[in-house]
Amino acid sequence: MAENANRRNLLRDAALEVLSAEGSRGLTHRAVDGAAGVPSGTAKNYFPTRDALLAAVAERCLELFRQAGTLPTGATGPTGREDFAALLRGLLAEATGPGRRRVLAYLELHGEASRKPWLGKVLAEISAMDFATMERLQRSAGFDVTPQRARVVTMAVHAAVVDLLAHPPGVPNGAGLDDLDAFVGGLLDVVYPRSPTDG
Template sequence: MNQDRRDRLRDAAIAVLAEGGGRGLTHRAVDAAADVPLGTAKNYFPTRDALLRAVAERCLEQYRAVAAALAGAGPGPSDRAGLAALLAGLLRNVAGPGRPRMLAYLELQTEATRRPWLAALLDPIASGDFAAHRTLLSGAGLPAGPERARALTLALHGAIPHLLGGSPGTLAAAGLDDLDGFTRGLLAAVCPEGTQTP
């Protein structure tokens, strides 16, 4: 099969899932979004489960590409301020260019509650963040025990649906209308000033 066309279909499926939700993800909608002849998506991904698997695998590839880009950018932030800025930048990406991928991922998580095989495919994305955040905390000279990494990861993950929803009242109540302030406050809560680095 043509890999370029396959990737085009998978990217189109992400866009369809982000825009139309789980109920909007059909082979016909993917064909239209990819601007390919009717039946092309079904030829590549014969069932709806195959289409969901393709989207999940593409999301995982994109997640790993972001992680590799961060790793390739150098050792990471070396202090609290730098880490706060990095986390704020990641949240801006989620609300901006990364929005379709993140919306598709959240839709996939909902689908995964009924499909254990899909939950297993998505697991490296969420579980990888715990280790990544622990590494970032340590590199910034902050306490990086598993409890702090969990608190940071779960807070960031919990913020994402509110950030994507974009309701002004919710954004203000959560502090997400100021992402730099949000991440500084989050780090202050997770790793208060003066706490000892293990």
């Protein structure tokens, strides 16, 4: 049983890699077998249809988002404006750096979900967790949070990630994302203006 679970996890991660690298059209059983380094036909044994492959990637994305949304034991979250700004810069850097493939796969799933309502339900669960986590982190940072303000910050970060992924380095995007410090600082200043006593 453990061997089957390990093989299934290997295939799920391989499917995520294929989806991020080749796009939706490149997600085939053959490609997943190749990426996982397993005999031809293995992926089809575990995930008989293409929809099953997509579900496997969505399931893996959901697990990764759950892990990312859980603070380590004893962690309190950001404790102020600068701490939260650093967290947002880190999220943007991670999404376009080490986490690039995961985020690309997640975006590819959104395209598929526009035609597959069952997939949209899985992604909606990820989105709900994401918004709840971001609101919790903004409260932790001491902002005067409302659900609307929390959503604006979260949506702006989402849009920034897409824009950063779509534009190669050195290509102007018009959103000011060539300076992440200024982008994040400006976003927070608009949503959570500093009071005169903030200095």
